[in-house]
Amino acid sequence: MRTGRAARTGQYVALLAYLVFLAFPFLWLLSTAFKPARELGSLHPTWIPEDPTLANFRQAFDEQPLLDAALNSLVAALGAAVVAVLIATPMAYVMARHRTTLSRMATGWVVVSQAFPFVLVIIPLFLVLKNLRLINSVPGLVMVYVVWALPFALWMLVGYVRAVPAELEEAAAVDGAGKLRTLVSVTAPLLAPGIVATALFAFITAWNEFFFALVLLKSPEKQTLPVVLTHFIGAEGVADLGPLAAAAFLATLPSLVVFAVIQKRITGGMLAGAVKS
Amino acid sequence: MRTRRLVTILLLCLLVSGCTGDGGGSADGRITLRFQSLAWQEESVAANRELVKEWNATHPDVEVEYVQGSWDSVHDQLLTSFEGGEAPDIIHDASDDLADFAYGGYLADLRELLPERLKADIPRHSWETTTFGDGIYGVPFLQEPRVLIANAKWLRESGVRIPTPEDPWTWEEFREVAEELSGDGKYGVAWPLKEPVSATLNLSLSTGGQLFHRDEDGKVEVRFEAADAVVPKTVHDEVNTDESASSTTLGMGGSDTLPGFFGGRYAMVPLGFSYRQQIVQQAPEGFDWQVLPAPAGADGLTQGVSPQTLSVAEDSPHKKEAAEFIDFLLRPENMVRLALGDWMLPTGTEALKDPALRTTEYDWATGTALAAHLRSAPAQSVRGYPEWKDKVATPAFQEYYSGAIDLAELGERLEKDGNLVLARYQR
Secondary structure, three states: OHHHHHHHHHHHHHHHHHHHHHHHHHHHHHHHOOOOOOHOOOOOOOOOOOOOOHHHHHHHHHHHHHHHHHHHHHHHHHHHHHHHHHHHHHHHHHHHOOOOOHHHHHHHHHHHHHOOHHHHHHHHHHHHHHHHOOOOOOHHHHHHHHHHHHHHHHHHHHHHHHHOOOOHHHHHHHHHOOOOHHHHHHHHHHHHHHHHHHHHHHHEEHHHOOOOHHHHHOOOOOOHHHHHHHHHHHHHEEHOOOOOOHHHHHHHHHHHHHHHHHHHHHHHHHHHHHOOO | HHHHHHHHHHHHHHHHHOOOOOOOOOOOOOOOEEEEOOOOOHHHHHHHHHHHHHHOOOOOOOEEEEEEEOOOOOHEEEEEEEHHHOOOOOOEEEEEHHHHHHHHHOOOOOOOOOHHHHHHHHHHEEEHEEEOOOOOOOEEEEEEEEEEEEEEEHHHHHHHOOOOOOOEEEHHHHHHHHHHHHHHOOOEEEEOOOOOHHHHHHHHHHHHOOEEEEEOOEEEOOOOOHHHHHHHHHHHHHHHHOEOOOHHHHHHHHHHHHHHOOOOOEEEEEEEEEHHHHHHHOOOOOOOOOOOEOOOOOOOOOOOOEEEEEEEOOOOHHHHHHHHHHHOOOHHHHHHHHHHHHEEEEEEEHOOHHHHHHOHHHHHHHHHHHHHHHEEOOOOOOOHHHHHHHHHHHHHHHHHHHHOHHHHEEEEEEEHHHHHHHHHHHH
């Protein structure tokens, strides 16, 4: 009994340490965003700003079009998440339920494709973008993000589909439900947490992506947040630290909010699935 | 990761080539030029934007669109832009980034495009930083010497001789002063040498160090000679023998050393002249600091720099108008505004005469007095230099400065391994 309590305490301590480790960069960013320039140069930095200021936020908004960039990022990330899920869900269902040689090969191909150099995926993509005149456009960027997220999204969703007992669909069929009704009323609700988790993955990946946004989007009004954030960095890595921290803090908020809201639903969905099965 | 990214870029380049823009013209004959600026500090961005606005107000037929770029990603971004036919017409960059673009045919040769006024206003040694082969591929317009930012009170109280541009410290004297200023857990100097190669090579020009020697055929050979050893040996000995320089700052960038400087841990920090802006912003109330010239050697105060530049894309259909805009941007009065915005020195001789740049406030005058001693960074036109720097010189200097290897081994590695790298680029 004592051993169990000690082990549990150890687990909590380890968990707390891990949480502190994970939270440290974000809390430091938050602290930095509210510090005036003189405190940023202090040899003994404090967690809580001694003289908190909003000047960094004001400067960040004055210097760079953060709202426009955030909107571009939001459009690109939401677009990528929605399209990736729309494509991946039916594909994943087929691959999980119809275990033919073809679907096994397709699953294998998805897994193997993750090991390929990214250039092999992006080459045909660029040919398509070029022909469609989608370079320097947010829809073009969405297309890149979808292709980028698709293999992993598919892989995730195949696992979720397999976790839904096929017996439930068979029972629905016995009760007279057609294929479509079974999919909509039985399978889809159970898959919801997986779909949400996959969408979240695609959203956050696209929201944080820098390189393709930098290369693909030439016009200033189309640039995304990660690209605009680099405008606070000067030659030899010198940074305008206060405004950079303020802008970076704002840039992390949507991801955190989306994750916080959706995470509850993932948990709720999982529990709901457990009761039904 | 970087290699993979570069391979990606190159492949992308091949793929998107031919995807050209609309030429920047409109149905009513109005020309639009895209000017990609790397200005990033508040005052600097404001100065650039104002100048663009002024141009547009007085040139209804040629509109300039301000595009914000970033120092952090400019090389990769430009490379893809050039190959994709999407390059800005007017390009802001640094001279040490231009060699590959110039040799690759991406930048316009400006010799016939620039007016005599501008050509004559900028000294020959500045033009050398943007001359590759027979052509000139950028206008050098802002530059900064490396200076010693010192705790003025500490220096005064120590009684050491305060150097001036007219009577600077020698490297030997600098070492003695650093030793005199150190003790009780404090250091005379903090060398931020996260990027040790350019700092060492640029400062070594003052002692006559060349390192890169070009023969009559144009081939470059690395030779580490006595003159090349003075600066590295000074730094090494300050850290490892005298303990007058902090060993912990060797892996830091310039900004990282400022809290220790403000906190009274270091008496002097060798930094770029533009760091004064950060010091003004971040220094505690009443902190007394001053700018000192970097130590002088056999060649005086000479040191290498890679100026900021303005170039024109070879693919631009409006090179003449782009060059006219550069001429407008770099008129003496405008060059002064850009220099003040970036806390740097203009290359133009007329701009350098401006009283705003000769004031003793923030020691502008000290920097201005050094302008005539600035030369082209020794390696910036050497093909293969980036690889030599990353694979050979950076680890070798880091190990030497930390005391892991001796001077003989440093020299051997720079020469032997370095020449193997350069040979691949000179076949």
